[in-house]
Amino acid sequence: MKIYVICDLEGVAGGVDHKRQCWFNGEYYHQLRRLATLELNALVEGALAGGATEIVAWDGHGPFPGGLDVELLHPECQLVMGAGGGGPAGLDESFAAMFLCGFHGMASAPRGVMAHSFAAHVEACWINGELIGEIGANLNLAGSRGVPGVFICGDRAAADEARALVPQIETAVVKQGLASARTLLAPVPMLTLAPEKARQVIRETAERAMGLIGRIEPYRIEPPFVWRTKFVSEKYTEHALEQPGVTRVDALTVELASADELRLVL
Numbered sequence: 001m002k003i004y005v006i007c008d009l010e011g012v013a014g015g016v017d018h019k020r021q022c023w024f025n026g027e028y029y030h031q032l033r034r035l036a037t038l039e040l041n042a043l044v045e046g047a048l049a050g051g052a053t054e055i056v057a058w059d060g061h062g063p064f065p066g067g068l069d070v071e072l073l074h075p076e077c078q079l080v081m082g083a084g085g086g087g088p089a090g091l092d093e094s095f096a097a098m099f100l101c102g103f104h105g106m107a108s109a110p111r112g113v114m115a116h117s118f119a120a121h122v123e124a125c126w127i128n129g130e131l132i133g134e135i136g137a138n139l140n141l142a143g144s145r146g147v148p149g150v151f152i153c154g155d156r157a158a159a160d161e162a163r164a165l166v167p168q169i170e171t172a173v174v175k176q177g178l179a180s181a182r183t184l185l186a187p188v189p190m191l192t193l194a195p196e197k198a199r200q201v202i203r204e205t206a207e208r209a210m211g212l213i214g215r216i217e218p219y220r221i222e223p224p225f226v227w228r229t230k231f232v233s234e235k236y237t238e239h240a241l242e243q244p245g246v247t248r249v250d251a252l253t254v255e256l257a258s259a260d261e262l263r264l265v266l
């Protein structure tokens with residue numbers, strides 16, 4: 001059974017400050033990246049114990065150097081590299097399940113830790129009128145290839161967001177915000193598990209999640225799609241309007257209609 005893991009950095013235990021821990025030049029970036037890789041490895045151990053035979057991970061935190069340290073990667077996990085920001089490369093119908101590792105809630109998620117939707121300059125996104133963040137977009141992307149999302153680890157806001165879309169999904173909560181943030185760059189107080197405890201919870205939950213394969217439907221939003229993005233300032237609206245098919249809704253908001261394959265405007 002092949003599984004595909006989409007990884008991010010903001011939902012990792014011990015991560016609270018975007019600028020200092022998630023930016024490539026942040027002073028604690030390398031530490032959080034190591035912790036993210038060890039969380040992925042714990043997920044891999046759980047998935048293997050649950051029957052996975054091949055595991056592929058994709059680093060969704062951004063282009064090289066991303067949010068994972070290849071040197072620490074579990075020997076039974078393969079890593080997609082060099083795909084830039086071009087989505088989870090290679091995720092196709094040959095995979096039995098998709099796992100989300102190190103995830104965060106959408107922008108303005110209540111008590112979300114480093115909550116955001118794709119980028120700091122995005123205030124909100126909608127598909128067909130429903131608010132959507134990276135969790136929903138990734139579940140839908142996998143679902144459109146017939147692959148069900150069975151597992152998520154991250155903060156409590158991320159777990160709640162995933163369960164609202166896929167009620168059966170297995171969730172490993174490794175931290176929780178104690179207040180709601182105004183912006184991605186303004187850290188809020190949060191309570192985190194110790195990294196070692198987080199990895200234990202992830203391992204156990206990932207093993208359980210393997211049991212959902214064959215018993216859970218892929219999550220899928222039916223086309224046609226209308227994608228809507230609200231930006232934090234007008235300069236991003238102007239930039240988005242240069243892309244083909246994008247239309248203005250108001251000073252901060254744009255829309256893009258697509259008949260079949262969902263296209264994001266960011």
Ligand SMILES: [Zn+2]
Pocket residue numbers: 008009010060061062
């Ligand atoms: Zn990220």
